[in-house]
Amino acid sequence: MTEQSIYRRFQQSARIHADRIAIRGDAGDLSYTALEQASRDLGRALMACGIERGDRIAIWGVNSAPWAMAALGIQAAGGTLVPIGTRLRGREAEGILNDAGARIVFCDEKFGSFNYVEALLERDIPTLEVIVVLDGGGDGQGKVISLSALRARAGQVSEDALDQRIAQATGDDIIDIIFTSGTTGKPKGVPMTSAQSLFACDVQRDDIAFFTQDDVFAVTYPFAHNAGYRAGWQVSVLNGVKIIPVSTFEPGELLRMIEREKLTFMPLAPPIAQGIIDHPDRIGTDMTSVRLVATGGTTIPVRQVEELRDAFGPGTVVQTGYGLTETAGSVTTTLPGDAPEVVAKTVGRALACLDVKIVGPDHQELPVGEVGEIAVRGPQVLKGYYNNPEATASAFTSDGFFLTGDAGWVDEKGNYSITDRIKDMYLVGGFNCYPAEIEGMMQGIPGVARVAVIGVDDQRLGQVGRAFIVKAPDAQLTEEAVIAWCRKEMANYKVPRSVRFIDALPLNATGKVAKIELRGID
Structure with a gap:
């Protein structure tokens, strides 16, 4: 596995794709050169705030260009990114921030009627020193400052000092800690190294999404989740892809976006996919640019796969797969040419880089067709939960397989089916x-x-x-x-x-x- 840091890989991409559009922002498009410069400014500004290598810094906001700028700035400064889901509220964010010991939080000011800044100020987070508002707010003097005010601090640290910090990074550095959703208990932190993240991004590019610099990617999954982060904007900026951040899901607007932006790759949760299928404007919309629609995450009927193929046209592949935060991304995927029944009823075959098996309560492998727990081992699988040795000890078999908590089975062709969470049984x-x-x-x-x-x-x-x-x-x-x-x-x-x-x-x-x-x- 590579020892290169993920930020240095981004720098290489920024030089190769310098004038190409990296990401669509509210104030206009940012080129790769502009995105790198913004991230360097934020990296220097974070160093001016006293951030050292490994310090945890959180982001709590909707998909946007400033979100990606902040994340890359954290990585440039050698910090560890802690993404927080936008649907979480103050008490939930407080628990994550205290577990992580976060020193700085980047956040939106509001999302709908919910005020992120007020929620943070109301909570007891002893390590929190600065709140940086991504979309306004703050004068640069108090605890709450604007993104532009933070960026203005970059002048306190030289470009050479930042380059030295970037050069110190290795593949073993913890690049991020994503906390699990907590649907089965208290959220657990999943740390990933820079090398693991790079490996997962390369697998996403080569074996799942087949990205090239000509792709235009509508990132519909949240930037704070692995599907929108590592398999979303991060893999994109490493490969010259144009990113369109999506934070609202009105089907009519998505249809207009497909035609306007000439989207090529579009992940769609099944309810959103159905909304596009049923929308009256679909018939008159040119969707022929889309080469791949990724769906899944829940049970989908065969008819929806067939309707998606009909709606987007014969050149569009409809794909599904299975992944976890703990595996830094995908474990299995369907492939172009798979029948609708395979896409709807299975999650495809295991990726070549991973060992996957079905085990019983004794952790022994079960025969083909028998339901048990899915276990996975490989270079992108977490090494252990963050500051949680008890959870780590119970999450692995004696031969090093991670126990996913998902029940499933594998057929004679190697296609895996997820029957449920073990705890949902x-x-x-x-x-x-x-x-x-x-x-x-x-x-x-x-x-x-x-x-x-x-x-x-x-x-x-x-x-x-x-x-x-x-x-x-x-x-x-x-x-x-x-x-x-x-x-x-x-x-x-x-x-x-x-x-x-x-x-x-x-x-x-x-x-x-x-x-x-x-x-x-x-």
């Missing part, structure tokens, strides 16, 4: 039920647009299934009809005992169903 009268498997079958019910299943307590059987359904437009569905369909199509223990019809499924920032919120709906 529930027992009905002693039988294992995997919600994703049941959801996949229920997508075949006429009139079902989306469905999610959870286990709820039952006095007789311990637990039983409950389905939450979003109806397709004009669909006439009843609880009785849904349960009757399920009784005909699946084993009795898998049949949901109750159905709730809702307007929309609650989603997290990467498009996965937030089942913890469903548990609060009676």
Whole structure:
């Protein structure tokens, strides 16, 4: 694995692609030269603030050019980036910042009605010295300063001093710590080295997205998540790709963006993909520039894959895959030419750089077709959770495989299927039920647009299934009809005992169903 630092690789890319557009900003496009200069200014400014190699610096904001500028500035100064999801609130951010010991936070001033700056000032974060507002605010004198005020401090540190700091970086430096979503407990910090991040970016370029400098990438996943960060803007700036940050998901605007920007690569969570498919403006929109649509993150019906291929045209590949924060990105991927059934019902084959297997409770490998826990080993897999030896000890097998917590199986062709999170599995009268498997079958019910299943307590059987359904437009569905369909199509223990019809499924920032919120709906 390379010992080169990720920032030096970015510098090489900036020199090769100097005048090409790197990223679309609110105030206009930034060339690669301009993006490098902005990051160098911020790196010097951070050094002026006393930032040393390895100091943790957080970013809490929506996808934007200043977000990427700040991240690259942190890396230039030798700091460790701690991204925070925009949907988190003050108490949640406080926990992450205190766990990380962050000294500086870059943040938006507001997102909708939520004020990030006020939320930070209200919390008890002893290590926090400076709040830098990405989109305004602050005079440069107090604790809260603007991005421009911070950048003005660059003059206090010479270019030579920054170059010396950049030269000190190695592939073993911790480049970022992404905290897991916390859906299964307290968020855990996942540190990645510069070498691991570079390796993951190269795999994303060569084996998954096939990026070239001619690509125009609409980064729809949040910059704070691995899918929008390492597999999003970061891999892009290392390879001369033009980045279009996306933070809103109105289907009509996305359609206009495709035509206006001549997008070539577009990740779409299934609900957003369906919104584009159903939008009345789609028919008159030229979408032929798009060569690859990446979807997934949750159960998708075969018909959606077919509709996406029809909507974008025969030249567009529809792809899905499986990855984790702990693996710095993808573990598996489907490939061009895979049938819609493969894209919809599996997450594709394991990447050549990784060892992947299905294990039982004793961590022994299970036969083809048998459901167990997915375990993975390889150069881009985390070495251990941040300051959490207990979680680290329980996360690995004796032969060094990381236990993902995801239940799945592999077929005779090497395609993996995710049945669910191990902790989302529930027992009905002693039988294992995997919600994703049941959801996949229920997508075949006429009139079902989306469905999610959870286990709820039952006095007789311990637990039983409950389905939450979003109806397709004009669909006439009843609880009785849904349960009757399920009784005909699946084993009795898998049949949901109750159905709730809702307007929309609650989603997290990467498009996965937030089942913890469903548990609060009676």
